Amino acid sequence: MALRSSTFCAKQLLVRQLVQIHRTLGNMGKSKILKSFPRLQKAFQSAEDEDFRDQFESAMNTVSGFGEEKPYKVEVKAADNSLKELTDIAWQRLIKDPYAGDDAVDPDIKKLFLRLKHGSVEQIERSLTLLADSGKHGKVISAAWEVLKEIEGIHWSVFSASESAKKGTPPDLLSRGLGTCSCCFGEFHVRNEKMVRHGQRKIQDYMWSPTCYGVAYPPLEISTQGLEEFIGRYERGREQLIAEIADPEAIQTVPLKTKEGVGKLNRGEAGFDKALDAYVVKLKRDVQDMTADLEILRDRLEHWSSKLSNEPKGPGR
Structure with missing residues (x-):
């Protein structure tokens, strides 16, 4: 600051x-x-x-x-996040x-x-x-x-x-009311074994959305359920884009930026073919980004799955 x-x-x-x-x-x-x-x-x-x-x-x-x-600084950061929300x-x-x-x-x-x-x-x-x-x-x-x-x-x-x-990270985040989000991997407060509401930073482009997908799930210190479902959701989205790229003739509407915001252009309207080409190029970039994201997500799933399997199971765990 x-x-x-x-x-x-x-x-x-x-x-x-x-x-x-x-x-x-x-x-x-x-x-x-x-x-x-x-x-x-x-x-x-x-x-x-x-x-x-x-x-x-x-x-x-x-x-x-x-x-x-x-x-710890991570605790202050988590508190700051909660207070901003x-x-x-x-x-x-x-x-x-x-x-x-x-x-x-x-x-x-x-x-x-x-x-x-x-x-x-x-x-x-x-x-x-x-x-x-x-x-x-x-x-x-x-x-x-x-x-x-x-x-x-x-x-x-x-x-x-x-x-x-x-400085540093406390040895046991959960004992201090904190946990690692299964979607954005940030360290935030945990309530009732679920992540509290927080914004989401995308893995590649560092953009924020109002509420992270991971708030509905336990922290990674408890379960990888949220990360597994997030990966599945990401994979389905990627496959959908690949299907669109493979059959551009089936695309009937493409987004079109206007002064008023984002509109749409229908097949048969003036300028549609040019807009379609640009749209397909964007889809290909999105697929590349999502492929890179998935590689990161799978690596992190492997890391946390291994960590959980090696941890001793305490009472209530």
């Missing part, structure tokens, strides 16, 4: 204050942490949000120094959903809100500047400001924890 030197000392003071607040709350009981973020707390008040509340408490416990020992949900519930579709809200404020980001301290500082310079006032602006400030405090707590965290 790049830091602005002019604000570094002030931010470090903020970190120490936040950590002290969290430690004080910890003496009252770890379940009280969310109450120190009153705006975010409102996003997770329903009975159905119990899992979200537990995730928040667990992640903040990690970055606020409640443990008997310093966390939760703050995304909170922003959606507290700001986007209530105000984006409200006809009573000033259209200029709606446009302003589209520019607000909260994924890092730098983004939040820019967002706060946009709010301050907008000349807008009222309940809506105040709500956005307060939510951003609470999320900023979380970012700085994570930064403070990452600075002092231990």
